[in-house]
Amino acid sequence: MDARTFARLDYPEVLEALARSAATPLGARLARRLRPVGREDVVRRRLQATDEAVTFARRFGPPDFSGVGPVADAVRRAKKGGLLYPDALYRVLSFLRGIRRVRASVRRPDGTEATFPALVRLSDRLEAPAALYEALAGAIASESALKDEASPRLLELRRRLRAIDGEIRETLERLIRDPETRGALQEPVIMFRGGRPVLPVRADAKNRVRGIVHDVSSSGQTLFIEPEAIVALANVRRTVEQEAAAEEERILRALTKEVAQAAVPLLVAEAHAAALDLLFAKAAYALAHGHARPNLGPPGGPVALYDAYHPLLGDRAVKNDLLLEAGVRLLLITGPNTGGKTVTLKTIGLAALMAQSGLFIPAREGSTLPVFDSVFADIGDEQSIAQNLSTFSSHMTQIVAILKRATEKSLVLLDEIGAGTDPAEGVALASAILEALAERGARVVATTHFGELKALAGERPWAVNASMAFDRETLRPTYRLLLGVPGASHALEIARRLGLDEAIVRRAEARIGAEGRQAAAVAAELADRLQALERERRRLAAEREALEAERRRLEAERERERRLLSERLAAADARYRRRLEEAVRKGEAIARELEALHREAIAAGHVPPTVKPHEWIDRVGALRRAAAEAKAAADEAAPKEDRARGGRKPSPPGGRLLPGATVLVRSHGLKGTLLELRPNGEAVVQLGVMKLTLPASDLVPVEGDKPPAPAGGVRVTVERRAPFEVDLRGMTVEEAREALDEVLDRALLEGRDRLVVIHGLGTGALKRGVAEFLRRHPAVKRFRSGEKEEGGSGVTIVEL
Numbered sequence: 150m151d152a153r154t155f156a157r158l159d160y161p162e163v164l165e166a167l168a169r170s171a172a173t174p175l176g177a178r179l180a181r182r183l184r185p186v187g188r189e190d191v192v193r194r195r196l197q198a199t200d201e202a203v204t205f206a207r208r209f210g211p212p213d214f215s216g217v218g219p220v221a222d223a224v225r226r227a228k229k230g231g232l233l234y235p236d237a238l239y240r241v242l243s244f245l246r247g248i249r250r251v252r253a254s255v256r257r258p259d260g261t262e263a264t265f266p267a268l269v270r271l272s273d274r275l276e277a278p279a280a281l282y283e284a285l286a287g288a289i290a291s292e293s294a295l296k297d298e299a300s301p302r303l304l305e306l307r308r309r310l311r312a313i314d315g316e317i318r319e320t321l322e323r324l325i326r327d328p329e330t331r332g333a334l335q336e337p338v339i340m341f342r343g344g345r346p347v348l349p350v351r352a353d354a355k356n357r358v359r360g361i362v363h364d365v366s367s368s369g370q371t372l373f374i375e376p377e378a379i380v381a382l383a384n385v386r387r388t389v390e391q392e393a394a395a396e397e398e399r400i401l402r403a404l405t406k407e408v409a410q411a412a413v414p415l416l417v418a419e420a421h422a423a424a425l426d427l428l429f430a431k432a433a434y435a436l437a438h439g440h441a442r443p444n445l446g447p448p449g450g451p452v453a454l455y456d457a458y459h460p461l462l463g464d465r466a467v468k469n470d471l472l473l474e475a476g477v478r479l480l481l482i483t484g485p486n487t488g489g490k491t492v493t494l495k496t497i498g499l500a501a502l503m504a505q506s507g508l509f510i511p512a513r514e515g516s517t518l519p520v521f522d523s524v525f526a527d528i529g530d531e532q533s534i535a536q537n538l539s540t541f542s543s544h545m546t547q548i549v550a551i552l553k554r555a556t557e558k559s560l561v562l563l564d565e566i567g568a569g570t571d572p573a574e575g576v577a578l579a580s581a582i583l584e585a586l587a588e589r590g591a592r593v594v595a596t597t598h599f600g601e602l603k604a605l606a607g608e609r610p611w612a613v614n615a616s617m618a619f620d621r622e623t624l625r626p627t628y629r630l631l632l633g634v635p636g637a638s639h640a641l642e643i644a645r646r647l648g649l650d651e652a653i654v655r656r657a658e659a660r661i662g663a664e665g666r667q668a669a670a671v672a673a674e675l676a677d678r679l680q681a682l683e684r685e686r687r688r689l690a691a692e693r694e695a696l697e698a699e700r701r702r703l704e705a706e707r708e709r710e711r712r713l714l715s716e717r718l719a720a721a722d723a724r725y726r727r728r729l730e731e732a733v734r735k736g737e738a739i740a741r742e743l744e745a746l747h748r749e750a751i752a753a754g755h756v757p758p759t760v761k762p763h764e765w766i767d768r769v770g771a772l773r774r775a776a777a778e779a780k781a782a783a784d785e786a787a788p789k790e791d792r793a794r795g796g797r798k799p800s801p802p803g804g805r806l807l808p809g810a811t812v813l814v815r816s817h818g819l820k821g822t823l824l825e826l827r828p829n830g831e832a833v834v835q836l837g838v839m840k841l842t843l844p845a846s847d848l849v850p851v852e853g854d855k856p857p858a859p860a861g862g863v864r865v866t867v868e869r870r871a872p873f874e875v876d877l878r879g880m881t882v883e884e885a886r887e888a889l890d891e892v893l894d895r896a897l898l899e900g901r902d903r904l905v906v907i908h909g910l911g912t913g914a915l916k917r918g919v920a921e922f923l924r925r926h927p928a929v930k931r932f933r934s935g936e937k938e939e940g941g942s943g944v945t946i947v948e949l
Contacts, residue, residue, distance in 0.1 A: 213251070233405040317386070467489065721895065811823075931947075
């Protein structure tokens, strides 16, 4: 593949468009140098890398390449011993910062090695020499200046300069404020001449300001005088300034030496930054224009380009299907002039060049191309007066060169083959050339106006006719490619519609003959039918594409909802883990407190030292139970009116236990809420922040205590085989949403599929707020108002 072929197929223009998609001059330069390769394994790697960049850009956006620019010139200058000034060093520093940022962007914390191996491999080569980076970051302030902190000596000298400048400014301002001096000035400002501070003094008052004249205005009316009071200070400043300049040069030489020492890693990083930018330029170009990754077929396999178009035509491009079955060696395209034959040739050639350069192609997904070892093109007129070449001679020169180099893996594109000479000889020569190329196994796409060549394509099993469609009503080409049918030039119809004398047109038709006219009419009718079929096929294809797009949208929506649900479950799990950890910490704190109390009891002599903490706790529990039983017996023996005055009293041990009731835990002497009664005789009780499983026989129901009222709080009822219930009455909408969110998380974690939300009637605001929240929650399948027996409009039934 040579530069002439690239130029004939508009490949340089495609590369220029690609370069405009690059983020850096490095990537743009590499894009303009991009060339196709003929090895299938290399092409596959190129396309895979581009595919990774497209996927990455869709998911995360492209990396930020700001600051990543060329540093090779600065590195070479440093290697040769030249001095790098702040602007060059700043470019190196910006480059190092940029590649650090790009590397961090590609190697994301969520793990990209498996999904984007090619991108990660390139980014891993973006190594910023740590010592050089630290040295430059600590010394370079901007493109024109070093930091004060570049060295302790420079910091000291610049502080001295600022102190001297301040003293000079104060002295000059004092002089300006002095009435005698002020009267001698053209204007009360401080100026500089030759790096020295001066005052603009009127020529007629020069004797009133003693000092050194450094300059005179062009009119001679103003003298720029450095006052005598600051001459000594200015001299000191000049000396310090020279010392600071010497220190800056020393620092610059030291930094230049470090750049030279890091030359190899810098140049390697620059090359890989360019390669990475080129990959993302390929991705940006593909995404911006809707290009697709081609499939690679075997050598000699089918060429199948669906909805292919010329990438430089933009919205004007007409998409066509270009199909060559395996075993088909020649596609012969006929049709009227300016009907799109040459554009079709370029479209096929560009698709091959782009694919083998690792670019996505301007065609629909599913398009397939084999890898060609070479692409040859004879397109356009290269006649040359200087070389004494006619149109025919220039074509023959190109075809001779193609015949010498074409192989069974080559793609050959021939425009108007056999044109430019005697038609009979041109047909004979074109037929022989096409047969020779087919015998070699090359894939050939050619255009022609010769009817005899159409017959050749119809007779040979390795050849297929095609034509560019033509609208006979408007006399305009449609640029649609019709496969399997030869086309016509439609010259007589065009001439008639354009006003050529009818007698002349009829005379021309007579010379064609009845058989020729009949063949042309049949071909035209066949072309019209094929166009109608093609329009119908495209309509169905558009519908299929719309349905496929809707399917992809629904899949993406489902995946988004699944991800949101997964995130909410993870968040809920994390919340409950935090609560569990908090309960454990509180339990440990209680245990430590009990141990401390145990030690205090031993120290006070209330407990023998031989009694272990758990034994002491058991004794305390036994004492509390005995006290509770004694109090219960005393209450039972007391008169009825005394019990009434005493309020709520424990009922006898045999009383009825119900979930939600307040109970007395006799072994601990504490009150709690009964959550669950189990068939095995155990009960689950909530005691403060702790939930305990105890024998039901250890519980005594407390008379008069009922489950807490719903207003102002959340009550979640969790019963075996019963749905979740959450009571939101008395809450604001925001409070209700937070409570409902927490309950939904818990219901999901416990595998529940139904939730009853009690919100009451009221003004309806709370119910509307609940409905809006449920409508957006990914865990909610559907919800409805309760039936009459479920609570009516005061409740909402939620299916999860």
